[in-house]
Amino acid sequence: HHWAWEVAEVLHRDISVENIMFYRTKSEVVGVLNDWDYAEKKSNLPLVEFNLLNAIEVARKNRWENEQGAPDDSDVHSDPPHVPTEPADEVASRSESEPAPVKQARYRTGTGPFMAIELLQSGPIYPFHRYRFDLESFCYVLVWFCLGFNPKKRKVAHIDTWKHGGFKQIALAKLRYVQSSEEQKDLWNRAKSKQYLDLYKTWADPLVQMVCTVQDSVRDIERIIEKACRMSPKGVSEKLEEWKTEIRGYELAREQALTYEQVMAILVK
Template identity: 25%
Template sequence: MYSIREKEKDSEVLREAQGSLGQECHDIAEQPPLARWQPELLWHYTFTSSTSDFREVLGVPEPTKGSRVLYILVSRKLKPITELHGEELFDVWRQCILCHVTLWKEGVYHRDVSPANMKWYRKDGKRIGISNDYDFSSLADDLGPRGNERTGTVPFMAIDFLTEEGQRGEVKHLYRHDLESFMWVFIWVCLRYREAVLLPTGSRPFDNWATINAVACGKEKHHFLSNLKDRYLWGVDKYMGHFVVKCVIMLQQNDQHRVSRCIELLAERILNQGATEQSNDEEPEDIDGFLQMFTTMPSWVKLTELSNPSQ
C-alpha cells in the first residue's frame, strides 16, 4: 500500500536528507527486538517543490503556520486492530505498547496513539503488532520546538490535554500520557465492537467523543470513569471485560493523583507567593515503573498467557 502526505517544512525538512520520519524510526530500530515492530517502509519519495505550487493552481490559501512538502510512502499492507477481538486484540494491542515504549526510550515520541495508528500483520504464522503513522511524532534531537505541542486524536488523548491548559499547550507531553491513550484505545475498541464488528448506532458508547471539542470530551471522560455501566460490557469476553474494568480503575487513580497534585501546587503557591508554579516539565518520569503498574496486574498477565499459550 502507499500513502501521499503533506508535512510542515520546519523540523521535518531538516530530516529530508535522511528520508521520512518513518525511515528514521526504522534506522533507530534496525536491531532486534525493535525491528519486527516497525512499519516496513519499502520506498519513499520527497517532491522537490513544496505544495505551494499546487495550492496556487487550485486557489487554496497557504497555511498560516509553516510551508509544506509532499512525499510518498510505500509500505507493507497492514491490517487495522479493530479487525481483531478477544485475546488476539489484546496480544496486538500489547505489542503496540511494547513497540511504542521501546521507541520512546530511543528518543522517538509518537504522541498520537489511536486505533487508526495501531496495525498488525502476520509473519511466520505469528501476529505482529506495530505502532504506525509518525506524522505527529518527534525525535529527541529535533532542532525545532517540541514537547508541549497540542497533538493527538481527541477521543484517545490523556485527560491532562483535554483541559483549557492542555489545549493552550501548557502541559508537557510525557510517556504516561501516551500510555493513558493506549488504555483509552483498549476501552474504546472493547466497548464499541463485538467480534470485530462495530455495534449499531445507539447501542455503542462514546459516539459523541469524536464530535465534541477537547475540553467537553475531557468532562465526558471524567463522567465515564465514575459511571461505568454494566450494559457497556454485555457480550465482552470475561477476561477482556475484567481487564477493561481494571484499566478504568487505574485511570481513576491516575486522575485522582493529578487532581491531588494540582491542589498541592496551589497550596505551595500560597505559601510561596510570587514563586513560579512547578509544571510537569520538571516531574521525573519513571517509564518502566509506570508501565509496570499495568503489566503486573493479574488480568494483564492472564490475557498475556491466553494470547501466547506457547510462551
C-alpha cells in the same frame, strides 16, 4: 512503542484505534503501530519544574475570562481531529527563548477520543507530552475496542461522548468515565458484544483505575491552585513553600501511578 522510546528515543504522541494494526504469520500475530507524523524526540520533551506562581496567575486569568463570557475551546472545536493545537498562552510566553523543535513539542497532539485528559484540558497545568500520556491513550483504545467491537460485522462503534464536542467536553466525559463506576457500567451495558467482558475486567479495568489515580493527583494540585486564587498576594507568599512541597508529593504520586512496568504487569497476567 516502548522500544521506540527507549532505543530510538522517540515518542509517538498519537495513539489511536486507527493507528494500531496487526498481521498474521504462520506462527504468530504481529502488532504494528502506524502514523508517526506527530512523533517527537525525547530530547525535545524535557522535564520542566512546575511553576506554582505562574499556574496561579494563569488560573486567575482563566477565571476572569470565564466570568466575562470569553469563549473556550468547547465553543470553537467540534469533533476534534488528530491535529496539533496552539499551546496555552502561559506556555507560549515562557517558551519564547526555546529552540523551534522544543516549542513545537509543547503543542498538544493526538486524536480527541484517545488523548490523555491532561492534554485535553487547557488549564494552568499544561505539560509537555509525556510517555504516560501514550500509555493512557492505549487504555482508551482498549476500552473503545472492548465496548465497541462487533465481531460479526468486524467493525468498532464509537463512544459518542468521547468523540463529539470540544476538547474540554471530551476531557470531562472521560474524567466521568474513569472516576465513576456507574458511568462505566452504563457504557458496558451498551457494549456491542459481551464476549469481551473478561478482557475488559482483566486488562481495561485495572488500566482505568491507574488513570483515575493519576487524575486524583492532578486534582490535588488543582485544589491548591484554586485555593491560592482566592487568597491575597501576602497570603499566597506565606503559604508558597508549604504548597510547593505538597505539590512535589502529588507530582511524584502522579508520575508513579501509570508506568510501563505496571501496564505490562497487567497485560502478562
